[in-house]
Amino acid sequence: xxxxxxxxxxxxxxxxxxxxxxxxxxxxxxxxxxxxxxxxxxxxxxxxxxxxxxxxx
Numbered sequence: 001x002x003x004x005x006x007x008x009x010x011x012x013x014x015x016x017x018x019x020x021x022x023x024x025x026x027x028x029x030x031x032x033x034x035x036x037x038x039x040x041x042x043x044x045x046x047x048x049x050x051x052x053x054x055x056x057x
Contacts, residue, residue: 010038011046019046028057 011019015036022032029047032054033040047054 010042016046019043020050023047023052023054026055029054030057 015038018036019032022035027035029040029043032038033043036043044054
């Protein structure tokens with residue numbers, strides 16, 4: 001069974017992959033939010049979940 005938080009979050013494997021690419025390129029949370037069309041709070045939460053520190057704006 002899937003984690004209920006993940007099911008409704010909109011973080012499918014493709015968006016997580018793109019998120020990781022952007023983070024590796026040094027994109028800020030704001031840029032990632034715009035490119036993935038996700039709320040900045042969701043981007044920051046995903047970064048924290050994955051143990052990533054995003055570049056400051």
